[in-house]
């Protein structure tokens with residue numbers, strides 16, 4: 001029995017917009033990755049395409065997490081440590097997924113998909129919004 005997810009792509013919602021360019025951009029990219037995973041899972045082509053997913057996740061981490069963290073440092077965001085810890089856990093989870101790929105763990109794309117969905121709800125709608133309020137109060141846009 002193959003796994004399937006709802007094929008309907010997630011749409012960006014106004015309520016996701018935080019009006020800080022670098023953060024909105026990052027969140028839209030993550031939603032794109034989740035939507036790409038939907039296609040991969042439903043077409044049962046995880047093995048062929050998962051390396052592209054890892055490539056995009058690595059870009060997200062290298063590019064956007066770091067920029068967020070630089071803002072936190074420069075602007076002395078008080079919850080910086082907690083937020084950075086969240087980023088660290090995300091990175092470790094992605095590394096674990098890469099190991100799962102090497103060991104041919106089944107349903108890998110579905111697991112990544114579930115994790116990214118969770119991350120979108122938890123980190124993006126919670127931690128990043130909290131950080132955004134602080135960054136905006138310091139004039140970031």
Ligand SMILES: [Fe+2]
Nearest residue numbers: 068083127128
């Ligand atoms: Fe973040």
